[in-house]
Amino acid sequence: MTRALHTDRLILRRPNGSDAAATTAFYQTERAQYVGGNVPEFRAFSNFCALLGHWEVRGYGLWAVTTKTSDDIIGLVGPHHPQGWPESEIGWLMFDGSEGRGYAAEAAKAAITDARTRLGWTDIVHYIAPQNARSITLAERLGARHDPNATVPKPEDPCLVYRQPVEAS
Numbered sequence: 001m002t003r004a005l006h007t008d009r010l011i012l013r014r015p016n017g018s019d020a021a022a023t024t025a026f027y028q029t030e031r032a033q034y035v036g037g038n039v040p041e042f043r044a045f046s047n048f049c050a051l052l053g054h055w056e057v058r059g060y061g062l063w064a065v066t067t068k069t070s071d072d073i074i075g076l077v078g079p080h081h082p083q084g085w086p087e088s089e090i091g092w093l094m095f096d097g098s099e100g101r102g103y104a105a106e107a108a109k110a111a112i113t114d115a116r117t118r119l120g121w122t123d124i125v126h127y128i129a130p131q132n133a134r135s136i137t138l139a140e141r142l143g144a145r146h147d148p149n150a151t152v153p154k155p156e157d158p159c160l161v162y163r164q165p166v167e168a169s
Helices: 017-027 030-035 041-058 103-117 133-141
Strands: 010-013 063-067 070-080 089-094 124-128 160-164
Touching: 010 070, 010 103, 017 030, 017 041, 017 070, 030 089, 063 103, 070 103, 089 103, 103 124, 103 133, 124 133, 133 160
Parallel strands: 089 124
Antiparallel strands: 010 063, 063 070, 070 089, 124 160
16 A cells, blocks of 8 residues: 655645546646646546556556645645656646645655655656746746756647756755
8 A cells, every 4th residue: 555645734645536526627627727637527537547547557646635634635746757758757736725825835845755765766857838837936946947958748738847956855
């Protein structure tokens, strides 16, 4: 069984079937446009199933983020490396109502530390849509710096690559 990560205010646990409704709802919103969302329900559900499959195949994936006071999912944060991607990523998606409280930064710091210690990742990036100002701000807050020479996962879909230095983790 996969263990959970604990921070001062959060629990990061492996996603499960009880997270389907909230995650599928998120992927149907405009907020999800930068992370493969703003799609019909069937595609949103497929996105959720891909998250579960990533865990099953790779043994790691985006953690379901909950507060210590509720097991309701408020976002997904963690290691992500789909087949064919050039580098290992720590990604994040926070659901409506969970932003502006520092949850994403708190969860991302825990996920970065876990990826470095448990998975042995030395190189970590964050793939961010150029229009996603909030994620760019978070990456910079985490100490990551834009790497204009990095290879992007989908050349037809522009994104910025922010590199997470070891000393900033």
